[in-house]
Amino acid sequence: MIIADLLASLPELWLACAGMALLMVGVFLRRNTATTVMILSVVAVAVALAVLWVLSPEPDYAYGGLFVNDEFTFFMKSLVLIGALLTIVMSIGYAQREAMDRFEFPVLMVFATLGMLMMISANDLISLYLGLELQSLSLYVMAAFRKDTLRSSEAGLKYFVLGALSSGMLLYGSSLIYGFAGTTNFTELGQILSPDAFDGERVSLGVIFGIVFVIAGLAFKVSAVPFHMWTPDVYEGSPTAVTAFFATAPKVAAMSLTVWVLMGPFSELVGEWQQIVVFISIASMLLGAFAAINQTNIKRLMAYSSIGHVGYMMVGLAAGNEAGIQGIIVYLSIYLVMNVGTFACILSMRRSEGMVEEIEDLKGLSKTNPCMAAALLIFMFSMAGIPPFAGFFGKLYVFLAAIQAELYGLAIIGVLSSVVAAFYYIRIVKLMYFDEPSESFERPLGREMTAILVATAVFVVGFFVIVSPIADSAGIAAAAMIEQ
Numbered sequence: 001m002i003i004a005d006l007l008a009s010l011p012e013l014w015l016a017c018a019g020m021a022l023l024m025v026g027v028f029l030r031r032n033t034a035t036t037v038m039i040l041s042v043v044a045v046a047v048a049l050a051v052l053w054v055l056s057p058e059p060d061y062a063y064g065g066l067f068v069n070d071e072f073t074f075f076m077k078s079l080v081l082i083g084a085l086l087t088i089v090m091s092i093g094y095a096q097r098e099a100m101d102r103f104e105f106p107v108l109m110v111f112a113t114l115g116m117l118m119m120i121s122a123n124d125l126i127s128l129y130l131g132l133e134l135q136s137l138s139l140y141v142m143a144a145f146r147k148d149t150l151r152s153s154e155a156g157l158k159y160f161v162l163g164a165l166s167s168g169m170l171l172y173g174s175s176l177i178y179g180f181a182g183t184t185n186f187t188e189l190g191q192i193l194s195p196d197a198f199d200g201e202r203v204s205l206g207v208i209f210g211i212v213f214v215i216a217g218l219a220f221k222v223s224a225v226p227f228h229m230w231t232p233d234v235y236e237g238s239p240t241a242v243t244a245f246f247a248t249a250p251k252v253a254a255m256s257l258t259v260w261v262l263m264g265p266f267s268e269l270v271g272e273w274q275q276i277v278v279f280i281s282i283a284s285m286l287l288g289a290f291a292a293i294n295q296t297n298i299k300r301l302m303a304y305s306s307i308g309h310v311g312y313m314m315v316g317l318a319a320g321n322e323a324g325i326q327g328i329i330v331y332l333s334i335y336l337v338m339n340v341g342t343f344a345c346i347l348s349m350r351r352s353e354g355m356v357e358e359i360e361d362l363k364g365l366s367k368t369n370p371c372m373a374a375a376l377l378i379f380m381f382s383m384a385g386i387p388p389f390a391g392f393f394g395k396l397y398v399f400l401a402a403i404q405a406e407l408y409g410l411a412i413i414g415v416l417s418s419v420v421a422a423f424y425y426i427r428i429v430k431l432m433y434f435d436e437p438s439e440s441f442e443r444p445l446g447r448e449m450t451a452i453l454v455a456t457a458v459f460v461v462g463f464f465v466i467v468s469p470i471a472d473s474a475g476i477a478a479a480a481m482i483e484q
Contacts, residue, residue: 008062008069010055011048011077012117018044019110026103034101038092041106045088045113049081061123065185068123071480075329075473076120076256079336083249084113086340089448091241094347098146098355100239105145109245112138116253120260125174125184125214128257132170132221135250136163142245143238155237162230166220173213180206189265208272214261215276221254223303224310225283235303240355243299244343247306251339252332255313259328262317263481270320277318282413284311289420298346298359301424302339305383308421309335315414316398319405322478327397329474334382334394334463341456342379344449345372350441362428364437372441373432375457380429382460384422390463397471 006013022040026033052074061068088109095101111134118131140163144156178184181192181204193203220227235243262273288308295301313331316324349356366373382391395418402411463470 004060005062005067007055008060009067009121011052011081012114012121014051015044015048015110015114015117018047019107019114022103022107022110026107033103034095034105035092037103038088038095038101038106041110042085042088042092044110045081045085048113048117049078049085052077052081061187063127065187066124066127067121068186069121070477070483072256072260072329072477073121075477076252076332077117079252079332080113080116080120080249083252083336083340084109084116084245086452087241087245087248087343090244090340090344090347090452093446093449094239094241097350098239098241100145100241105142108138108142108145112142112245113249116249119253119257122257122260123186125177125186128261129167129170129174132257133167135253136167136221139246139250142242143234145242146239151237152239155234158230158237159234162220166217166227169213169220170217173210173215173217176206176210176213180204180210186261186265190267193266194268203269203272208269211266211269211273212276215258215273215280218254218258218261219280222251222258222310223307224280224314225287225307226280228284228287228307231307232300232303235306236297236300236357240299240343240347240357243302244340244347247302247339247343248336251306251310252336255310255328255332259317259325260481263320263325267320267482274318274320277314278407278410281311281314281318281410284308284314285414285417286311289417292421292424295424296359297357298349298362298428299357301359302342302346305421305425306339308417309383311417312395312398312414315407315410316401318407318410319398319401321401321405322475322482323404324398324401325478325481326471326474327394327401329477330397330471331394333470333474334390334460337456337459338379338382338391341375341453341460342383344452344456345376345379348372348441348449351439356441359428359431361438363431363435365432365441367437368440372453375453376432377429378457378460380425384425385418386422388464390460393463393467 022037026037088106095105115131115135115138119128119135122128122131140156140160143159144153146152181189183189216227223231266273284307288304288311292301292304295304313328316327349361382389385391385395399411399414
């Protein structure tokens with residue numbers, strides 16, 4: 001039994017051991033270890049991904065039901081590890097140029113990734129909280145990593161204070177659920193809250209209040225309205241490499257956790273929480289569409305963009321069916337790649353005086369750096385949902401799921417907000433291709449950055465070729481989650 005439990009959590013155990021070993025390497029070698037630890041952290045995450053793919057066990061529970069493995073967790077963990085791997089690679093050059101080359105930086109990324117994997121496999125409110133806090137504590141420190149700059153310190157403080165508030169709401173909701181249901185295990189909660197267990201009677205009001213507080217805590221982690229207030233300031237104030245990390249792997253982990261919680265133990269209570277998710281979805285889509293229009297900082301614009309994309313994903317969750325979960329999984333796969341590519345471009349926005357972040361700095365980029373302009377054009381069109389780019393298919397799947405669930409109004413609002421949001425994406429394209437050039441960026445991108453840009457751009461452009469296998473895999477993962 002113990003061996004089976006250890007095998008089920010082998011990627012997590014490997015990352016935990018690797019993170020502690022890298023910490024020891026940095027502490028005892030002391031001098032010039034930052035780059036070495038950064039490269040070793042890339043290797044550690046790559047090995048974890050290989051272990052996940054090679055030794056993926058049969059769907060099963062481990063550690064007395066606290067930990068679960070199935071096709072859904074396998075797919076989500078793969079996305080998280082790929083996102084973490086790519087963002088750590090992108091951070092190597094940035095950390096060296098911006099005087100952030102300290103060994104603690106990649107170690108924090110490794111521990112945050114470990115927390116994300118634990119979140120995805122959590123099958124209990126207690127293991128959920130442990131994974132969530134392991135990720136969050138690492139991210140708090142990363143946001144404030146450049147303690148010599150006021151913006152980074154402010155971002156870390158805001159994230160910590162509001163994150164503590166969200167953790168309190170999550171814990172309070174969990175305690176209510178435990179008090180009225182008598183268990184924190186997701187499997188047991190699913191059985192207790194089934195219609196058969198209540199003989200047609202209404203579920204306890206205390207459980208409903210608990211679910212509301214849990215949703216509030218999780219909505220903060222995915223930066224959904226009205227719990228989005230930290231996102232623009234933290235995205236703008238954090239070092240750009242940290243912002244790239246925030247926008248990719250943690251977003252995938254938090255969204256998959258939200259889906260797992262609501263469609264797992266509380267799947268029979270769709271009627272109780274659906275209207276809350278519909279409101280969060282509509283508010284997030286509208287705020288993401290309108291609030292980004294007047295933004296001048298590209299990192300802040302990406303923050304509002306991420307809020308809007310979370311709203312679109314919530315459309316699939318509001319549908320409350322297998323097609324909705326499949327749509328979310330497809331959307332997350334596309335969202336991850338789009339954001340990695342976009343932040344690869346943002347990390348390349350550098351001049352002799354340092355990094356630049358203003359949208360106006362992209363003027364005439366097609367003349368000074370046509371390859372980077374072409375890549376950014378692809379990502380902007382994809383985020384706007386313009387066919388045949390990948391982003392179109394993500395929105396298509398979640399809107400079709402809403403229509404299947406007869407949420408016609410939600411789908412219409414989603415399409416209209418997507419049209420409004422297209423304005424600020426296309427505005428960036430207009431600046432790059434139709435305005436007079438400003439000062440050009442430094443040309444050398446580095447081989448790793450160039451490879452990531454090319455790979456992500458090709459994926460986004462050619463997604464229509466591979467949409468079927470990805471959608472089929474997402475369908476298998478969604479079916480496995482419903483079955484669990």
